[in-house]
Amino acid sequence: MAAWVENEARRANRNLLIVNILILAGVILLIAADARYYVNFFLGCQKIEPAELATLTSPTQRARNFVIVSGTKSAKTGYQDVEKTVQKSSGRVISTSIKDEYVLLKVGDRALLVKADPGPEKLEYSGELVKTEESIQRELVQPLSARDPELGEMILPFTLNAADYRSQGYWVLGVSAPLLLLACWNILKGFRRMGEPQTTRVWGQLAAVGEPQQLSLQIQNEENQPHPSYGKLHVTHSWLVRRSMFSTWVLPVEDLIWAYKKVTKHSVNFIPTGKSYAVVLVGRHRQRIEVQTSEKDVNVLLGTLAARVPWAIYGYSQEINSAWQKDPAGFVAVVDSRRQSTAKAAAAAPGPPPPPPR
Numbered sequence: 001m002a003a004w005v006e007n008e009a010r011r012a013n014r015n016l017l018i019v020n021i022l023i024l025a026g027v028i029l030l031i032a033a034d035a036r037y038y039v040n041f042f043l044g045c046q047k048i049e050p051a052e053l054a055t056l057t058s059p060t061q062r063a064r065n066f067v068i069v070s071g072t073k074s075a076k077t078g079y080q081d082v083e084k085t086v087q088k089s090s091g092r093v094i095s096t097s098i099k100d101e102y103v104l105l106k107v108g109d110r111a112l113l114v115k116a117d118p119g120p121e122k123l124e125y126s127g128e129l130v131k132t133e134e135s136i137q138r139e140l141v142q143p144l145s146a147r148d149p150e151l152g153e154m155i156l157p158f159t160l161n162a163a164d165y166r167s168q169g170y171w172v173l174g175v176s177a178p179l180l181l182l183a184c185w186n187i188l189k190g191f192r193r194m195g196e197p198q199t200t201r202v203w204g205q206l207a208a209v210g211e212p213q214q215l216s217l218q219i220q221n222e223e224n225q226p227h228p229s230y231g232k233l234h235v236t237h238s239w240l241v242r243r244s245m246f247s248t249w250v251l252p253v254e255d256l257i258w259a260y261k262k263v264t265k266h267s268v269n270f271i272p273t274g275k276s277y278a279v280v281l282v283g284r285h286r287q288r289i290e291v292q293t294s295e296k297d298v299n300v301l302l303g304t305l306a307a308r309v310p311w312a313i314y315g316y317s318q319e320i321n322s323a324w325q326k327d328p329a330g331f332v333a334v335v336d337s338r339r340q341s342t343a344k345a346a347a348a349a350p351g352p353p354p355p356p357p358r
Contacts (some may be wrong), residue, residue: 003212003214003216003217004212004217004219004220004223005197005202005203005206005212005213005215005216005219006197006213008200008202008243009193009197009200009202009203009250010197010199011243011248012201012202012244012245012246012247012248013190013193013194013197014201014334015192015246016189016190016193017037017186017187017190018188019186019245019246020182020183020186020187020190021183021187022333023179024183024184024187026091026181027176027179027180027183030172031172031176033346034129034168035101036060036063036065037128037168037169037171037227038169039063039145040064040065040066040128040218041066041169042129043064043066043164044143045066045067045068045126045127046064046066046067046068047067047068047070048062048067048068048069048266049165050070050071050107050108050110051108052109053067053069053101053107053110053112053156054107054108054109054156055158056129056156056158058129058131058157059128059129059158059159060157060211062129065128065129065130066126066127066128066129066165066167067126067128067160068124068125068126069105069107069112069114069124069127069160069175070105070107070123071105071106071107071112071123072123072125073105073106074103074104074106074108074114074121074122074123075103075104075121076101076102076103076104076121077101077102077103077104077269078112078139078316079101079136079139079140079145080098080099080100080101080102080118080356081098081099081100081101081104082096082097082098082099083096083097083099084166086094086183088099088158090171090344094160097165098118098324099118100115100116100117100163100164101115101116101118102115102140103116103121103125104155105123105125105160107238108153109152110156111155111156112155112156112159112160113132113136113140113152113155113156113158113159113160113190114127114159114160115127115159115160115161115162116162116163117163117165123292125161125162126162127162127163127292128160128161128165128323129158129160129161130159130160130161130165131158131159132157132158133159134196134207136159137341141155158328159358160195166267167258168298173261186345195281199247200247201247201321202247202248202249202250205249205250205251205287206250206284208285209252209255209285210278211233215285217232217240218238218239218323219236219241219250220237221317222236222237223241228290228304230293230297230298230301231278231291231292231293231294231297232244232292233264233279233281233289233291233293233301235304236251237253238252238253238254239252239253240249240252240253240256242291247289251281251283251289251310252283253305253309254309255283255284255285256281256282256284256305256309256312257283257284257312257313257332258280258282258312258313258314258320258324258333259279259280259281259282259302259305259313259314259337260279260280260302260314260315260316260329261277261278261279261280261298261299261302261315261316262277262279262280262290263275263276263277264276264277264278264314275292275295275336276292277292277293277298278290278291278293278298279291279293279298279301279302280316282324284335286328295355302314310342311335311336311339311341311342312335312338313331313335314335
């Protein structure tokens with residue numbers, strides 16, 4: 001029969017593998033959903049001849065649709081995408097800026113509509129062949145064709161996006177690359193832990209206070225007995241145990257050195273919406289956990305711990321936090337000294353009076 005610590009390590013490791021395999025699959029599906037774009041993004045732009053460009057009837061007709069197009073003449077159409085900064089309180093436009101503009105590039109005997117960055121028109125553009133947006137068709141291409149039917153016949157049925165065509169790739173790369181690396185690292189870590197439960201956090205915490213497999217039997221027996229719980233924290237006769245998705249935190253009750261209530265105020269647009277409560281527990285080997293629960297449970301838990309571990313430090317102040325951060329060993333020594341004093345006081349206390357003679 002597997003020990004408690006092995007079961008906890010296996011549970012946390014299983015969750016780690018499942019979640020990170022799902023993350024990896026999600027990233028792969030995100031990229032696969034627009035595989036053509038990402039292949040072109042990494043391969044870069046390819047030179048296309050005017051004759052080949054003229055034969056295309058769709059931007060997706062060519063696998064390599066990140067292209068470099070050279071023409072003999074270019075002219076601005078006067079159509080621009082303008083960004084406006086609007087003041088929320090009044091709805092007044094504070095400023096405007098030109099995001100991009102549209103240029104007609106003469107390529108052979110055809111004209112290519114180019115979405116370009118603001119600036120002087122050029123005779124060569126690099127970008128992605130895309131479908132011409134309906135708004136551009138309605139507000140630019142159709143009026144041009146009505147004024148000059150011959151020019152309308154020359155305009156190709158797609159657009160070269162030479163302005164922001166790489167933005168999607170950079171955005172997805174910025175998000176997916178860290179996720180991909182994190183998922184791969186965690187998957188490798190998960191497979192390694194399958195054969196080496198000694199590398200898990202819960203095993204290390206038990207090893208700091210004794211022999212993990214022997215302590216496991218004690219913890220398992222105590223968890224099977226009725227005991228109070230506060231949020232996700234279980235308080236048995238000798239142990240504090242809290243499970244999360246990827247780990248198990250465990251601490252002997254007597255190893256508690258510091259505990260305090262944490263109150264977080266919440267607001268929306270500077271309007272208070274409530275408070276949340278947690279208890280922070282710190283062990284002598286620098287184990288730390290924050291348990292979210294109700295204010296009532298926080299108060300009851302701190303009272304219970306104060307009765308069972310009276311030598312620990314309770315409450316929060318900058319002085320206490322500074323002492324812990326600067327000298328953890330000294331902090332533990334102070335608590336140990338308080339424990340010895342508590343033990344001496346208990347030993348010196350008079351026992352109960354003898355029963356009266358019958």
